[in-house]
Amino acid sequence: MYSNYTTPVEFDMRDVRIVDFRSDTVSLPTARMRKAIYEATVGDDVYGEDPTVKELESRSAKMFEKEAALFVPTGTMANLLALMVHCSRRGSEAIVGDKAHVFLYEQGGAAQIAGVLLNTIPNLPDGTFCLDQLQNKFRGLDVHEPQTSLVLVENTHNMCGGKVLPLKWLDALAEICKKNSAKIHMDGARVFNAAESLNVPVSRIVRDVDSVCYCLSKGLACPVGSVLIGSNDFIKEAHRLRKALGGGMRQVGFLAAAGLCALDEIVPKLKYDHIRTRQIAESIRNLNSSLITVDLENLHSNILLVELLNKKLRPSELTQRLAEVHPKEIEDGLVDSSKRGISVKISARDWAYARIVVYTNVTDEEVNLAIRKIAYVVEEYQHNLK
Incomplete structure (x- = not known):
């Protein structure tokens, strides 16, 4: 477990943009x-x-x-x-x-x-x-x-x-x-x-x-x-x-x-959930990381399993870190158009992987913000492995 990150601070929720990929059960009526x-x-x-x-x-x-x-x-x-x-x-x-x-x-x-x-x-x-x-x-x-x-x-x-x-x-x-x-x-x-x-x-x-x-x-x-x-x-x-x-x-x-x-x-628009899920999967694959990967070839729908390649990094730890907003992220410009920090919620239980689920309320902007946050956190982990 890596413990030498900058300690997160308590942000007013108005200062945090939450992108929630825990499940499509969190979808909201249009x-x-x-x-x-x-x-x-x-x-x-x-x-x-x-x-x-x-x-x-x-x-x-x-x-x-x-x-x-x-x-x-x-x-x-x-x-x-x-x-x-x-x-x-x-x-x-x-x-x-x-x-x-x-x-x-x-x-x-x-x-x-x-x-x-x-x-x-x-x-x-x-x-x-x-x-x-x-x-x-x-x-x-x-x-x-x-x-x-x-x-x-x-x-x-x-x-x-x-x-x-x-x-x-x-x-x-x-x-x-x-x-x-x-x-x-x-x-x-x-x-x-x-x-x-x-x-x-x-x-x-x-x-x-x-x-x-x-x-x-x-x-x-x-x-x-x-x-x-x-x-x-x-x-x-x-x-x-x-x-x-x-x-x-x-x-x-x-x-x-x-x-x-x-x-x-909603049913006629499900294809966009699949497209956005694939965009996230491709971005993770393109990281060429030794920490996480995805099975892009066998991605079928709106559920993406993120495989963790290093046993020192647990799914629950990755999940927690993606949801946090650290001061350095703000300094590094990891913010949305309103200058809010990015919190990405994904799910992990006692699994050997983390799970991302895309649904109709997820926008292209939120997909791009999530891609940036995932890349940032992966780079952070890799830096601390050196």
Whole structure:
């Protein structure tokens, strides 16, 4: 750990320009979206009387070429509902990648609430997993075993760096699951990013899955919500179970209005998030640093993993330093057009890398400021290694 930096000082927040790349969950509703929320026509959705919710659900089902859809508060609830419907017999098993959000970050709701065993399979770097291994994972013929009822996939894959699952792989997966009488659920929190990357309709990506959910409150900039999509029978049962999970909502059309706006305003602009992410990645690669690098060739979407090459530099330390503003930075002219210091927020947990996520509110100016700050901090670290 390097400790000989100039000590940061406390700046008035008005003197600091914050560029926040921690996650697309920090995205904010646009002006158009706020107006749509304010003007929304609403009713009691528990009574089935909210026209804006109905419109969002109907439009989502049509876009994904499925029969029906259901608005839910969160992606975690959407995934849990899918598990509960597809694995309705307690003690059933679902196969999921070991880096999947539903396995790592949803508090074991599959077991805790649904009574479903999650059987993991190693995720490959591209977000897929070995289909030969999958074939050997199916269980249920022996009375000692749980019955495998479901396979879950994530697209784009968050912890694999926003990777987009190949269509050929999804096609092969569907054939295997059909032969083994197993359903497929896609955690498609960022599935519109996958569609943008592949340049195909989102309906093509989910063609052979039995259910899918997408998140409104990540890259689509809505304040709350996800949409769960599938067959009429699937959604009917998910609707019933949503009530048991506390997901029955009243005048939720205010939130659904934001979702409709996102489909019109944000989805068509996702390509710019990808472009800006690549600009940051290229700038890091061009540093030719012995401290950090990126896998530019396998960058698919709006999530960028920054690999740390020197074990003395921990991801949490890099994250902390980028967020700080030191007096020398101001002296060296590392400021925005208003002469404010630059604080760049990225994320790092117990990972071997740091993560940058770009979303619709990020501007070209902020990308350029972040590039300058990253270069400055990397040079600072390299100087202190000498």
